[in-house]
Every structure is written in structure tokens, then in C-alpha cells.
Amino acid sequence: MLLCLMLAGCSSMYYSAMEKLGIEKREILVDRVEDARDAQTDAQETFRSSLERFQSVVETPDTPLQEKYDTIRTAFEDSQDAAEAVRDRIDAVEDVSEALFDEWEDELDLYESASLRRTSERQLQETRGQYNTLIDRMHRAEAKMAPVLEAFEDQVLFLKHNLNAQAIGALEQELSQIRADVDRLIQDMEDSIAESEAFIEQFKTTNQ
Structure with missing residues (x-):
């Protein structure tokens, strides 16, 4: 509770300081929605790239197993970072x-x-109704990241402890489900990005 009050106090001080510089909360909101949109766009590309790296591991059986493991571990870590960036941007918008x-x-x-x-x-x-639609869509897209990350992590852990040809065969069986999860995630993020664009344009028009 104390931490929440301290954070709220820090936010209030920040917004007050920005207003003294002539920067209103509405401008900060638009900027943060744009940042969240950009983070989701980056996350789309990261998850898409990670899926391609997972696919390459399965589809190139002659590659050394340690190299395969390093490839999917890096893909998983990149996806984690992208997901965290999206969550941080959404939190900033809500604040x-x-x-x-x-x-x-x-x-x-x-x-x-x-x-x-x-x-x-x-x-x-x-404006609040438009915002509620936007933030709901953002959270729906955010929620889709968790099962994809969990599936990625399962593959990383499995290969880490089973660096052998049988492990690669088992990964291939899971790949179709991961691909479907990533496809759904990317579609939800596209919807959220489109909603962000609409909110930004409408908000700018309403508050000119």
C-alpha cells in the first residue's frame, strides 16, 4: 500500500512538473499510447522472428544441437524482453x-x-469510452503473450536437458501449436495497434 502511494505521488509530481513546462496530461497520454503501439509493433516482429528461429531449429536437422539450443534460447529471451516492454508501456498509459x-x-x-x-x-x-475500448484491446493482446512465452520456454527447457536428436523430434510435434498461438497473438496485436491509431486520431481531433 505504501509503495502504491509513493508511486502515485511520484506520478503526480511528474505530471505537475510537465504542466509547468506547458505539457498537458492529454499530450502525455497520446505520447504513451503511441509508445504502446510501437512496443506492440516491435513485439509482433520479435515473436514472428522467434517463431522463424524455432522453425529453423526443427527444419535443419544437421545443425549441431548446442547451436540449436542457443538459437531458441535467444529467441525466447528476445520474446520475454518484447513482452515486458509491452506491459511497461500499457502500465504507463493506464497511469x-x-x-x-x-x-x-x-x-x-x-x-x-x-x-x-x-x-x-x-x-x-x-473519450473515456474510446479509451476503455483501447485499453481492453491492449490487455487482450497482452494476455495472448503469456501462453506463447510458456510454449517457447517449454521448448527451451526440454532441449536444454535433452540435447539429442530425439529432443528435436519432440519439438517438431509442438511446433504447429506454437505457430497457431503466435498467429493469434500477432492478429490481436494488429487489432490493438489499429485501435491505438484510431484513439490517437480521435483524441487529437476532440481536444484541438
Whole structure:
């Protein structure tokens, strides 16, 4: 609990400092959504590349076994790093969005004009709805990374402890399922990236 309060305090100080520099929370939110989109794009390529490296291990039986192991271990580690980058970017988006929406809601009470207040409140509801759609899609794509990483890790561990030809044969049996998982993950990330693009454009238009 104390840690959460400290982190929240650090975020508030950061946003206050940025506002003094003329950078509003809405700008930070757009930047972080763009960062999350870019991280997902990078993760797509990393998972796709990792799958290709796993496939190459299975499809080149004459390659030394230690080299095969090194190839898929590196692919797994790269995928882990990409997944962590996506999670960090999503956390950053959630942090600033919470601060922005809380501030927006609090400031509704400062309006003297009832019509301007209603317009601002409607914009808040619309923007929050767009954001909720976006963050849900991001989390769905994020959730698809876990089973792929687990499947990759299983293959790495199995080959690590069974550096022999029989191990490669067993890997081939699992490859089709991994390929299907990666395909689904990439499709979900494409959907999330598209949703990010739409949110950025809509948010910029609404808040000009």
C-alpha cells in the first residue's frame, strides 16, 4: 500500500512538473499510447522472428544441437524482453489516463456555464469510452503473450536437458501449436495497434 502511494505521488509530481513546462496530461497520454503501439509493433516482429528461429531449429536437422539450443534460447529471451516492454508501456498509459480522467472529472465542478459543463462532460464520457475500448484491446493482446512465452520456454527447457536428436523430434510435434498461438497473438496485436491509431486520431481531433 505504501509503495502504491509513493508511486502515485511520484506520478503526480511528474505530471505537475510537465504542466509547468506547458505539457498537458492529454499530450502525455497520446505520447504513451503511441509508445504502446510501437512496443506492440516491435513485439509482433520479435515473436514472428522467434517463431522463424524455432522453425529453423526443427527444419535443419544437421545443425549441431548446442547451436540449436542457443538459437531458441535467444529467441525466447528476445520474446520475454518484447513482452515486458509491452506491459511497461500499457502500465504507463493506464497511469496517465487515470490522472487525466480524474482531473477532468474534478474540473467539471468549476464551470459556471451549465452548457459548457454538459459539453465537457459529454466529451469526457466519449473519450473515456474510446479509451476503455483501447485499453481492453491492449490487455487482450497482452494476455495472448503469456501462453506463447510458456510454449517457447517449454521448448527451451526440454532441449536444454535433452540435447539429442530425439529432443528435436519432440519439438517438431509442438511446433504447429506454437505457430497457431503466435498467429493469434500477432492478429490481436494488429487489432490493438489499429485501435491505438484510431484513439490517437480521435483524441487529437476532440481536444484541438
